[in-house]
Amino acid sequence: MTQFLTCTQFQRMSDYASSNCFIALCDLINSVPPHSRDDQFLYTKQKQLKSVIKQTIRASLEFAATGSDVYALDHLRRAMDAYTAIGVRVIKYSHMHDQGSLLKPLNRQLTHWLKAYKDLGEKSPLREEIRVVLAKYVADTGQNPTELSRHYFHGLFKPLNHRTLVPHKTPLSTGGELQSQLALSPCERDEIGRELEKTVAKFVALFGKKTVMDYVSKPLRMVVFKERKQYVCYGNYPYRINTNNGGLFVKGEPSSPHNQPSLYVYYQERKILNLCHEFVHFLDSKYITYGNSAYLPSEWVTFWQEGVAQYLSGQGEAYAAAALRRDPDGQRPSLSQIVDIDAYSADGHSDRLYVWPYYVFKYLASTPETKDIRSALAIALGKPDHGGAYKRVLTEFVTAHADRFNAWLDTETILAKTAREGANAPRAAAAARA
Ligand SMILES: [Zn+2]
Numbered sequence: 001m002t003q004f005l006t007c008t009q010f011q012r013m014s015d016y017a018s019s020n021c022f023i024a025l026c027d028l029i030n031s032v033p034p035h036s037r038d039d040q041f042l043y044t045k046q047k048q049l050k051s052v053i054k055q056t057i058r059a060s061l062e063f064a065a066t067g068s069d070v071y072a073l074d075h076l077r078r079a080m081d082a083y084t085a086i087g088v089r090v091i092k093y094s095h096m097h098d099q100g101s102l103l104k105p106l107n108r109q110l111t112h113w114l115k116a117y118k119d120l121g122e123k124s125p126l127r128e129e130i131r132v133v134l135a136k137y138v139a140d141t142g143q144n145p146t147e148l149s150r151h152y153f154h155g156l157f158k159p160l161n162h163r164t165l166v167p168h169k170t171p172l173s174t175g176g177e178l179q180s181q182l183a184l185s186p187c188e189r190d191e192i193g194r195e196l197e198k199t200v201a202k203f204v205a206l207f208g209k210k211t212v213m214d215y216v217s218k219p220l221r222m223v224v225f226k227e228r229k230q231y232v233c234y235g236n237y238p239y240r241i242n243t244n245n246g247g248l249f250v251k252g253e254p255s256s257p258h259n260q261p262s263l264y265v266y267y268q269e270r271k272i273l274n275l276c277h278e279f280v281h282f283l284d285s286k287y288i289t290y291g292n293s294a295y296l297p298s299e300w301v302t303f304w305q306e307g308v309a310q311y312l313s314g315q316g317e318a319y320a321a322a323a324l325r326r327d328p329d330g331q332r333p334s335l336s337q338i339v340d341i342d343a344y345s346a347d348g349h350s351d352r353l354y355v356w357p358y359y360v361f362k363y364l365a366s367t368p369e370t371k372d373i374r375s376a377l378a379i380a381l382g383k384p385d386h387g388g389a390y391k392r393v394l395t396e397f398v399t400a401h402a403d404r405f406n407a408w409l410d411t412e413t414i415l416a417k418t419a420r421e422g423a424n425a426p427r428a429a430a431a432a433r434a
Helices: 002-007 016-031 037-044 048-066 072-093 099-117 125-140 184-208 228-236 275-286 298-314 316-326 350-365 370-381 388-433
Strands: 169-171 177-180 221-225 248-250 262-268
Touching: 002 016, 002 048, 002 169, 016 048, 016 072, 037 048, 048 072, 048 099, 048 125, 072 099, 072 125, 072 228, 099 125, 099 221, 125 228, 125 370, 184 275, 184 298, 184 370, 221 228, 228 262, 248 275, 262 275, 275 298, 298 316, 298 350, 298 370, 298 388, 316 350, 316 388, 350 370
Parallel strands: 177 221, 221 262
Antiparallel strands: 169 177, 248 262
């Protein structure tokens, strides 16, 4: 991997294979467990790894400055994380107690690379991006920001303050607090409140409002960014979330009273994207699904989580119907395939995560018998048995309903296609008149 990446790194940064290879390498560097054999192996290979990371940091800064590569900032963030991980690994295995003297050359190296950017204007977006990755680097290498030499980083480093990042705070009528970058008007606040209340009402009508066992988390914190760029920049740090998505709910450890369930969303075209979808994930974590995110295998519960979020948020219908019209007959997944999915196995196919699980929920709402199955699944998800009961109910459902679900979906397909023809009719008539 390192050979592949170093041979033509500068030319190939935008290349898909090269980018994926780099991401995989960074994931490897960042995620091997401390003191494992892999960890020690990576320590012995630090020279080759450093060479790739060094080239990428310099190239991604150049590309970001010229705006010639849309992935440059993503590569910069990943490369800086890897640079930090390599530095921390060196400190760990060097058996030297003076951590400061080991960090000095790392700081000096970064300072050297950043020299070309020292004159960026105060309001330059790249300056802010550099500030954020440096703040994360300083925090992760355990350095005290106030003790850093003022010669380091050419004034590009300044600590980040949550209070200035999301200065506007409003209590939510459904509980918890909304923290936003922009000051919201009373009208905007009311609309958010109405949407969340409507979602709660729909949720409670199906599942009630009994909190799952051991749930003692703090009230919800909803962080609203003014745009996607800000979500991605500060999602990296200080929030440390995966931003390869359209918003995120982080459940944490619900059985800890210190746990802060947090929902991260951003504005797109004057609306908060996926607000209710992410909010349903919060409701699901509080009232249906027991435990933290590691408690149940993701490929067991992802269909449930995404399906219920699409179904109750009110944003699933049009999106799903479009996919149904697009999908050639006989190409759609079976019911057993639909319920066996997660973000990894979906591999970028968002239909698998959102469309087909949505239809399972629509099907579950179609008869009294399937509504009972839906309730049985919800009750089973609340049991602290690592999904044992849930898996049994789900398997029974899939076995008994595979054919009926398929026949029902055939009807949905006809309805979706007819609705489209109906919607096209006035346009066709207008065209005929012209
Ligand atoms: Zn979701």
